[in-house]
Amino acid sequence: MRKPDVVCAEIPSRADAIANARELGEPEPGMLKWTRICRIDEIPRLGARVVRRGVAPNIAVFRTASDMFYALADRCPHRGGPLSQGIVYGERVACPLHNTNVELDSGCAVAPDKGRVQRFMVKVEADFVYVDLEIQADGNH
Amino acid sequence: MKTMKLVCVGNGMAGVRTIEELLKLAPDLFDITIFGAEPHPNYNRILLSPVLAGEQTLDEIVLNDREWYAQHSITLEAGKKVTTIDRVRRVVVADDGTEAEYDRLLLATGSNPVILPIPGNALEGVLTYRDIADTEAMIEAATRCRNAVVIGGGLLGLEAANGLRVRGMDVTVVHLLDSLMERQLDRTAAKLLQNSLEARGLKFLLPKQTSEIVAGESGSVCAVRFKDSETISADLVVMAVGVRPNTALAQAARLHCSRGIVVSDTMQTFDPRIYAVGECVNHRGIAYGLVAPLFEMAKVCANHLAGFGIGRYPGSLTSTKLKVTGIDLFSAGDFVGGEGTEHITLSDPVAGIYKKLVLKDEKLVGAVLYGDTLDGAYYFRLLREGRSVTDVRDRLMFGEANLGDTGHLGQNRAAAMSDDMEVCGCNGVCKGAIVKAIREQKLYTLDDVRKHTKASSSCGSCTGLVEQLLISVAGADYSAAPRQKPLCGCTDHTHAEVRKAIRDEKILTITDALLLLGWRTPNGCAACRPALNYYLISTWPHEARDDPQSRFINERAHANIQKDGTFSVVPRMWGGITNSSELRRIADVVDKYAIPTVKVTGGQRIDLLGVKKQDLPAVWRDLDMPSGHAYAKALRTVKTCVGSEWCRFGVQDSTRMGQELERALWRMYAPHKVKLAVSGCPRNCAESGIKDVGVIGVDSGWEIYVAGNGGIKTEVAQFLVKVKSHDEVLEHAGAFLQLYREEGWYLERTVHFVHRVGLDYVKKRVLDDPEGRKVLHERLLFALKGEPDPWAERASGIGRQEFESLEPATEAAL
Numbered sequence: 001m002r003k004p005d006v007v008c009a010e011i012p013s014r015a016d017a018i019a020n021a022r023e024l025g026e027p028e029p030g031m032l033k034w035t036r037i038c039r040i041d042e043i044p045r046l047g048a049r050v051v052r053r054g055v056a057p058n059i060a061v062f063r064t065a066s067d068m069f070y071a072l073a074d075r076c077p078h079r080g081g082p083l084s085q086g087i088v089y090g091e092r093v094a095c096p097l098h099n100t101n102v103e104l105d106s107g108c109a110v111a112p113d114k115g116r117v118q119r120f121m122v123k124v125e126a127d128f129v130y131v132d133l134e135i136q137a138d139g140n141h
Numbered sequence: 142m143k144t145m146k147l148v149c150v151g152n153g154m155a156g157v158r159t160i161e162e163l164l165k166l167a168p169d170l171f172d173i174t175i176f177g178a179e180p181h182p183n184y185n186r187i188l189l190s191p192v193l194a195g196e197q198t199l200d201e202i203v204l205n206d207r208e209w210y211a212q213h214s215i216t217l218e219a220g221k222k223v224t225t226i227d228r229v230r231r232v233v234v235a236d237d238g239t240e241a242e243y244d245r246l247l248l249a250t251g252s253n254p255v256i257l258p259i260p261g262n263a264l265e266g267v268l269t270y271r272d273i274a275d276t277e278a279m280i281e282a283a284t285r286c287r288n289a290v291v292i293g294g295g296l297l298g299l300e301a302a303n304g305l306r307v308r309g310m311d312v313t314v315v316h317l318l319d320s321l322m323e324r325q326l327d328r329t330a331a332k333l334l335q336n337s338l339e340a341r342g343l344k345f346l347l348p349k350q351t352s353e354i355v356a357g358e359s360g361s362v363c364a365v366r367f368k369d370s371e372t373i374s375a376d377l378v379v380m381a382v383g384v385r386p387n388t389a390l391a392q393a394a395r396l397h398c399s400r401g402i403v404v405s406d407t408m409q410t411f412d413p414r415i416y417a418v419g420e421c422v423n424h425r426g427i428a429y430g431l432v433a434p435l436f437e438m439a440k441v442c443a444n445h446l447a448g449f450g451i452g453r454y455p456g457s458l459t460s461t462k463l464k465v466t467g468i469d470l471f472s473a474g475d476f477v478g479g480e481g482t483e484h485i486t487l488s489d490p491v492a493g494i495y496k497k498l499v500l501k502d503e504k505l506v507g508a509v510l511y512g513d514t515l516d517g518a519y520y521f522r523l524l525r526e527g528r529s530v531t532d533v534r535d536r537l538m539f540g541e542a543n544l545g546d547t548g549h550l551g552q553n554r555a556a557a558m559s560d561d562m563e564v565c566g567c568n569g570v571c572k573g574a575i576v577k578a579i580r581e582q583k584l585y586t587l588d589d590v591r592k593h594t595k596a597s598s599s600c601g602s603c604t605g606l607v608e609q610l611l612i613s614v615a616g617a618d619y620s621a622a623p624r625q626k627p628l629c630g631c632t633d634h635t636h637a638e639v640r641k642a643i644r645d646e647k648i649l650t651i652t653d654a655l656l657l658l659g660w661r662t663p664n665g666c667a668a669c670r671p672a673l674n675y676y677l678i679s680t681w682p683h684e685a686r687d688d689p690q691s692r693f694i695n696e697r698a699h700a701n702i703q704k705d706g707t708f709s710v711v712p713r714m715w716g717g718i719t720n721s722s723e724l725r726r727i728a729d730v731v732d733k734y735a736i737p738t739v740k741v742t743g744g745q746r747i748d749l750l751g752v753k754k755q756d757l758p759a760v761w762r763d764l765d766m767p768s769g770h771a772y773a774k775a776l777r778t779v780k781t782c783v784g785s786e787w788c789r790f791g792v793q794d795s796t797r798m799g800q801e802l803e804r805a806l807w808r809m810y811a812p813h814k815v816k817l818a819v820s821g822c823p824r825n826c827a828e829s830g831i832k833d834v835g836v837i838g839v840d841s842g843w844e845i846y847v848a849g850n851g852g853i854k855t856e857v858a859q860f861l862v863k864v865k866s867h868d869e870v871l872e873h874a875g876a877f878l879q880l881y882r883e884e885g886w887y888l889e890r891t892v893h894f895v896h897r898v899g900l901d902y903v904k905k906r907v908l909d910d911p912e913g914r915k916v917l918h919e920r921l922l923f924a925l926k927g928e929p930d931p932w933a934e935r936a937s938g939i940g941r942q943e944f945e946s947l948e949p950a951t952e953a954a955l
Binding site for chain 2: 035036037038042044045046047049050051052058061065066079081082085086087088089090094096097099101112131133
């Protein structure tokens with residue numbers, strides 16, 4: 001297996017976060033609040049669309065060639081560039097400002113660049129894309 | 142499944158580098174065992190000479206410490222020499238009886254010093270110069286002996302002699318030929334080298350053939366006798382007369398050897414389970430003794446070991462640099478020359494500078510530099526690229542700095558810079574940071590340095606400086622990029638090969654291109670997709686499918702992205718001429734959309750900065766002006782002076798000429814941006830001398846200049862032709878630009894394109910062949926025919942999705 005050349009800490013999955021909270025007797029992370037964003041075909045393959053959230057940073061929703069959908073904060077870890085405007089290839093996006101490459105899956109910048117962007121939960125159901133606009137995929141509110 | 146076993150025989154630079162490359166590709170594929178005859182971990186053999194001269198310590202030249210082996214679960218059998226390969230049982234056996242099984246075997250046994258077959262060659266006090274033990278023995282001998290004789294006036298011999306001299310010995314160098322380093326230097330340079338080494342106290346006897354090494358009463362060496370019976374006293378003799386690939390082990394295992402272990406382009410020996418890399422191999426008849434080729438081999442070998450099966454080693458060009466502090470020496474390629482070659486030489490004996498460049502068929506084929514090796518990297522690059530140097534021939538001798546490729550603040554001498562001086566002005570990278578990265582991250586290539594430090598990764602004007610730093614820090618010869626650079630990391634194909642395939646196979650979509658050209662990645666990357674898209678639409682206009690997702694955001698949104706994610710809008714003003722109603726509309730748009738900044742550009746237009754993306758279509762609609770393409774790799778502006786219509790000096794109507802050119806060429810996509818200018822008289826107020834195409838009116842017609850550049854490095858445009866009529870200007874300029882569109886590489890400006898192909902080639906296509914010129918011009922007109930104004934299209938609602946954000950539905954499901 002080829003090791004991805006991405007440097008970042010292991011991020012617990014949402015299920016792990018809930019299980020962990022139960023074990024520690026802490027309040028579970030809130031219920032997921034799915035918001036319907038658009039139809040699948042409203043996001044071009046190898047492209048992205050932006051969801052505005054008022055004062056909170058925008059969310060970029062990406063679609064890969066193999067129809068995987070990912071949602072990341074629309075702010076590059078390097079200098080805050082809008083990742084939604086970048087070129088999507090494989091499972092990555094290249095930031096339009098200084099070409100920092102970010103893994104869509106983990107939100108991590110590809111080595112030797114450093115940093116990570118917030119990820120959001122996405123699901124696809126019956127031709128529609130849903131995103132939880134509040135809860136980040138790594139469990140931190 | 143059981144993990145496969147890989148055994149590497151040889152713990153030197155080539156073997157361990159291969160393992161490192163392999164670990165990057167397939168970290169868990171093999172259980173790895175490395176045998177090394179020396180008791181040390183892998184060290185940088187190139188730097189033994191600085192150790193001998195007391196400039197570095199042994200610890201400093203270790204490349205992989207023992208911890209590294211442990212970290213990667215590699216079994217290191219140091220100090221054990223493998224004596225047998227049993228190819229049937231697939232086992233290797235070391236001299237102490239240690240056995241190791243293998244599924245794949247990697248031979249990296251390096252080379253052995255040649256021992257002269259003369260009486261006394263095994264006496265005590267006779268050494269060779271190859272490894273740490275030799276180096277330590279010499280250092281030790283220098284403390285108690287007085288007279289050293291070094292046999293061999295090649296690279297290694299001179300470095301040994303210098304080291305011993307620095308350590309206080311009386312050193313005589315004996316050489317069979319009458320000229321030192323004859324494989325790297327011509328006579329003149331060799332003589333200069335000899336003089337400066339003599340000035341440091343070395344003595345030379347040449348030509349001189351050694352016939353015997355004489356033993357003294359104690360049984361150790363006391364003198365060296367020559368064929369002409371002259372005898373000189375010596376209590377230390379170093380034999381440095383060359384190396385021979387170490388093939389004993391391979392031969393004993395009955396692997397095919399002939400001046401090295403014979404390998405294929407995939408680094409396989411005649412036993413497909415056994416690979417070989419480094420100095421021990423014979424690849425296409427050549428045994429390499431320098432580090433850059435070894436690293437290139439390592440990369441290819443690792444790829445095949447990992448089972449990827451991609452990549453061939455096509456052989457290397459090599460260059461040499463002598464590592465004697467204070468003596469600058471560089472040579473590469475065929476520096477002697479022969480039939481059909483021409484020489485350019487510069488000789489300044491007082492300053493101790495000698496340079497010789499050897500040219501053949503208008504290409505640089507060899508170089509020797511003595512005293513000033515600053516431009517070694519530059520000449521080596523020209524050599525590898527094999528491009529015509531006709532256009533720069535008269536300035537070639539004065540190096541790259543003379544061609545304008547210098548760093549920030551114009552420095553061109555990396556060594557003279559202090560650590561806190563800035564090398565890369567785009568990314569703010571200082572010399573110290575680059576040197577540190579090269580040392581600590583063990584970087585060997587320009588690309589590595591770019592990735593890790595960002596230096597030289599933006600405008601590229603400091604590339605020469607970074608290469609100098611690589612050479613001075615990483616050792617003699619850093620691993621040079623392959624001769625023909627692939628388009629990007631997704632493929633091994635070059636720009637030229639990709640262009641040809643798209644033309645020959647009539648490829649019309651990116652998907653087909655990736656498939657037919659065997660791309661390694663499913664859908665390319667941010668570097669190759671825009672290039673492919675351009676090649677498709679420029680080769681097959683009106684047929685190939687333009688893919689917006691493969692265009693950079695600026696070309697996708699038809700506006701320039703700014704640092705805060707807003708965009709800038711530059712409407713087209715034909716030839717820089719505008720009027721009250723356009724200006725009024727611009728003013729109204731600025732007010733209506735609260736556009737924060739309005740700026741007059743250098744290209745005689747107006748830039749509206751800070752426009753929100755969602756406002757763009759409406760802004761364009763209200764402006765009702767065509768796109769200025771200020772965001773695209775396309776025709777930007779045609780700058781003009783007022784010309785004969787108003788100017789009391791003007792001799793031609795430059796404004797009208799400029800407008801005609803702009804109307805003919807707008808919407809023209811190209812490998813990079815294209816800027817034109819037209820001046821109405823030789824005073825040249827429109828600055829035609831630094832444009833891709835510059836036109837200057839003279840009393841009797843128009844002069845056309847091409848391939849100028851006002852950007853990163855200012856390049857004065859070259860005179861192409863003088864013509865009489867407007868139509869001729871349009872045809873010549875159009876034909877030149879179409880040639881560039883068809884044969885330029887993506888992101889290559891006209892100045893680099895013409896540098897690469899040569900102005901003579903451009904003249905051949907555009908001037909000498911009137912039919913060909915017409916055909917080129919017609920192809921351009923065909924490509925532009927019916928091409929819409931992208932702003933008008935989007936103002937009418939086409940492609941709306943690009944500019945709108947998504948509105949979340951209010952209902953909450955689940």
